[in-house]
Amino acid sequence: MADYLLKAASTDARAAACTSERGRSILRAVADAYRAVAEIYALDPTLKGCPARRERDLDLVVELCRQIPVLVRRAVEGRDADRWPIDDRWAEAEAMAGRLPEILDRARAVARPDHATPAGSQAISRTWLVAASDRVAAAGEDLHDALAKARSLPHPAQEIAELSALADQIIQRAAALDGTREGS
Numbered sequence: 001m002a003d004y005l006l007k008a009a010s011t012d013a014r015a016a017a018c019t020s021e022r023g024r025s026i027l028r029a030v031a032d033a034y035r036a037v038a039e040i041y042a043l044d045p046t047l048k049g050c051p052a053r054r055e056r057d058l059d060l061v062v063e064l065c066r067q068i069p070v071l072v073r074r075a076v077e078g079r080d081a082d083r084w085p086i087d088d089r090w091a092e093a094e095a096m097a098g099r100l101p102e103i104l105d106r107a108r109a110v111a112r113p114d115h116a117t118p119a120g121s122q123a124i125s126r127t128w129l130v131a132a133s134d135r136v137a138a139a140g141e142d143l144h145d146a147l148a149k150a151r152s153l154p155h156p157a158q159e160i161a162e163l164s165a166l167a168d169q170i171i172q173r174a175a176a177l178d179g180t181r182e183g184s
Contacts, residue, residue, distance in 0.1 A: 022090060023072045026097045030065045033100045037061050037107070044111035046124050052131035057107040064096050064103075071096070133177035140170030 037058050041047055047055040075089035114120030129136070144167045150160045 020072075020076050022094075023076050026072050026093050027069060029097045029100060030068050033061055033065050033104060036104050037065075040104070040107050040111050043108075043113050044115050046115045047111060050128070052127045054110045054127070055107075057103050057110065061100060061103050061107065064100060068093050068096050130177050133174045136177065137171055137174035140167045140174060143167035143170065 040058060047058065049055075071089055071093035074084075075086055075093060078086050112120050112124055115124055143163060147160055147164055147167065150156050151164060
């Protein structure tokens, strides 16, 4: 991921090649944003593919950075100005680039530089567990369903009772986690 982002940050080369100072400024902001995203992922690698979607702001930055150079190029080229005024293109590119710092600040706030410490790792794993509470509950229900026939016998094996109790405990914990998710 970091390699891709740093390669994308080579937008600096595009900025240098841009004939418009306005375009160069916007493309430099894009390159800086790509580098910032790479730094945030390096700061907290648990963001990549996070089940709790803590990386959604980083995804938004990457998407904006993908779109902005296209807008700059179209503004510089000036084609079809009768259908899409050039000033509107510049305004849109600048507005999108202007959003990048705020979104990056939110992403930095979500990153956990302490991800490798006991406290950080436990907090992240708890977040992931809360995000998966519906799947945990389904696993408990599946276990109940798998044991249903054996439980219906007049004298089921002790393991059946133990596993049924475990399934109940899983379902109760998942419900408590689900309540945590709704409360946050």
